[in-house]
Amino acid sequence: MATRKTRTERRADLIEAAQRAMLRHGPDGVLLNQVAEQAGLTSGAVLYHYPDLSDLLLEANQAGMERFYSARMRRLAGLTDPVEKLVVTIRSGLPVDADDADVRLLCELGGLAGRNRVYAALLTSLFDRQVSMYQTILETGSAQGAFALTADSLTLGRNLVALEDAYGYRIVARHPTLHTDEAAELILSYARQVTGSSLRVAA
Amino acid sequence: MATRKTRTERRADLIEAAQRAMLRHGPDGVLLNQVAEQAGLTSGAVLYHYPDLSDLLLEANQAGMERFYSARMRRLAGLTDPVEKLVVTIRSGLPVDADDADVRLLCELGGLAGRNRVYAALLTSLFDRQVSMYQTILETGSAQGAFALTADSLTLGRNLVALEDAYGYRIVARHPTLHTDEAAELILSYARQVTGSSLRVAA
DNA sequence: GCGCTTGTTGAATTCACCTTCAACAAGCCG
DNA sequence: CGGCTTGTTGAAGGTGAATTCAACAAGCGC
Numbered sequence: 001m002a003t004r005k006t007r008t009e010r011r012a013d014l015i016e017a018a019q020r021a022m023l024r025h026g027p028d029g030v031l032l033n034q035v036a037e038q039a040g041l042t043s044g045a046v047l048y049h050y051p052d053l054s055d056l057l058l059e060a061n062q063a064g065m066e067r068f069y070s071a072r073m074r075r076l077a078g079l080t081d082p083v084e085k086l087v088v089t090i091r092s093g094l095p096v097d098a099d100d101a102d103v104r105l106l107c108e109l110g111g112l113a114g115r116n117r118v119y120a121a122l123l124t125s126l127f128d129r130q131v132s133m134y135q136t137i138l139e140t141g142s143a144q145g146a147f148a149l150t151a152d153s154l155t156l157g158r159n160l161v162a163l164e165d166a167y168g169y170r171i172v173a174r175h176p177t178l179h180t181d182e183a184a185e186l187i188l189s190y191a192r193q194v195t196g197s198s199l200r201v202a203a
Numbered sequence: 204m205a206t207r208k209t210r211t212e213r214r215a216d217l218i219e220a221a222q223r224a225m226l227r228h229g230p231d232g233v234l235l236n237q238v239a240e241q242a243g244l245t246s247g248a249v250l251y252h253y254p255d256l257s258d259l260l261l262e263a264n265q266a267g268m269e270r271f272y273s274a275r276m277r278r279l280a281g282l283t284d285p286v287e288k289l290v291v292t293i294r295s296g297l298p299v300d301a302d303d304a305d306v307r308l309l310c311e312l313g314g315l316a317g318r319n320r321v322y323a324a325l326l327t328s329l330f331d332r333q334v335s336m337y338q339t340i341l342e343t344g345s346a347q348g349a350f351a352l353t354a355d356s357l358t359l360g361r362n363l364v365a366l367e368d369a370y371g372y373r374i375v376a377r378h379p380t381l382h383t384d385e386a387a388e389l390i391l392s393y394a395r396q397v398t399g400s401s402l403r404v405a406a
Numbered sequence: 407g408c409g410c411t412t413g414t415t416g417a418a419t420t421c422a423c424c425t426t427c428a429a430c431a432a433g434c435c436g
Numbered sequence: 437c438g439g440c441t442t443g444t445t446g447a448a449g450g451t452g453a454a455t456t457c458a459a460c461a462a463g464c465g466c
Contacts, residue, residue: 004432004443024318028232032424043424045444053424104317111314113376114307115229120376127373155392158381162369162389163362170330170365173316173323178361186365189358193396207413207462235454246454248414256454 011049014039018060023101027057027108028116058118061109065126068102072133082141084201089137090187093130093164094180095171103168110169127165131157141195148196156194163187214252217242221263226304230260230311231319261321264312268329271305275336285344287404292340293390296333296367297383298374306371313372330368334360344398351399359397366390 005013017039021030032053036043050056072092079085095103106123113120134157141147149156167183192199208216220242224233235256239246253259275295282288298306309326316323337360344350352359370386395402 007442010443026231026315026318028229031422033422042445044426044446047425048443098317107317108314110372110376111311112229113372114301114310115227117377123376124373124378127378150396151392155389158389159366159393162373163365165372166365166369169313169316169368170327173313173326174320175327175330186358186361189354190362190393193353210412213413234452236452245415247416247456250455251413 007049014046014049014056015060015063018056019064019101019105022057022060022108023104027061027105027112027119030057061105061119062122064102064105065122068106069126069129071102072130076133076137081201082137082144082146083197083199085137086141086191086195087188087199087201089134090160090164090191091184093161093168094183094187095168096180098172098174100172104172107169107172110165127161130161130164133157134160138195141197146195146197150194150196159194160187160191163190210252217249217252217259218263218266221259222267222304222308225260225263225311226307230264230308230315230322233260264308264322265325267305267308268325271309272329272332274305275333279336279340284404285340285347285349286400286402288340289337289344289394289398290391290402290404292337293363293367293394294387296364296371297386297390298371299383301375301377303375307375310372310375313368330364333364333367336360337363341398344400349398349400353397353399362397363390363394366393 014035018030018035020038021034025031025034032043032046035053035056036046039046046053046056072089075088075092076085079088106126109119109123113123131154135153138147138149138153138156142149142153164187167178167186170178171180171183188199217238221233221238223241224237228234228237235246235249238256238259239249242249249256249259275292278291278295279288282291309329312322312326316326334357338356341350341352341356341359345352345356367390370381370389373381374383374386391402
């Protein structure tokens, strides 16, 4: 029997439980009882807080996306060197390993997006925000003379995010030789070329 | 009442029906009756040919992947100019529009791959085969003096396939401004840079 | 045209999940 | 401490899907 919690606490628990359940069973295949099990509750209790399961799943996925995006921004916050910013940001766009929860969830949603307009819109927005993030890094670095960009920042930003995304899928699918380090190096090879920088952090 | 067909014909029908049903309902959410409906049969008839639905789904997805890959190879077959090969191949890796059946199915499977080792292996294999395809194009072009590659062909091939894949997801998710033409141009911008070629087909 | 194999249906069964709800436990506020 | 709100359970009922199977139709070999 689960300990009684306040409305707010329980809703936060349920969002995490829903994320875990979706990782196991997929965002559209997940069952009410599976979420309840992850939360250590009965299905009735879940329904008490979220009368419609799809509302809970949507909130859980939005929360997952925001966590991913804000973690990237937070890592960026302390840095000033454009080269360091770019290198760190490329890393933070990749899953740490094949079991990375945030990226696995994003990949699941990517599949769904073809037939679910809501998730499609959310992912599109996330993509565009990440592109903007890169554009800011690239243009700032360019203005400071650290980068000599070979194309407009929109093109470069889109390609950088695209590479991250695609390698995220490969890593999550457990490619036997293409792990996080290799993926980062592949993206860096592109970044070096289009920034004209060796991307070595100044001493 | 469906007309009676031979074993082979019906199995081919069922594979197509399964593909359509998966496009509507997702590869892991699809129901036996939905496949039957697409085939114009009852669930019993489907089960007669495929006692286990997951076998049918697997065959349908393998068939989808092979069709995608072999269509790319076929488009390549008649060409001799390395520039033309590269340009055509980049195009053939993108969905024609957001409703492109083959790519939509591949995207669905990409999401699944995080928790299904079989589909993960199939997609990994498809990725690697496409990388090899690009490597051949790039190295042949390089040997013929059409390209001056800026990195090893494995790096470039992987990045080209990665870009295709990622933009496939964006297009399928109906990005408002990033359509097939724009995606092709983004990938071409990368290809130009790493081949040192304008990628204009010689007259 | 007869009989056998192959393909298909429709109904019956079973099972899993969702949904609802009456009962009850835990705090909180008077 | 007594009543009220809030959170939770467990069981009951309803629904829908998978599965099984007896019956039947369509062609093929003879």
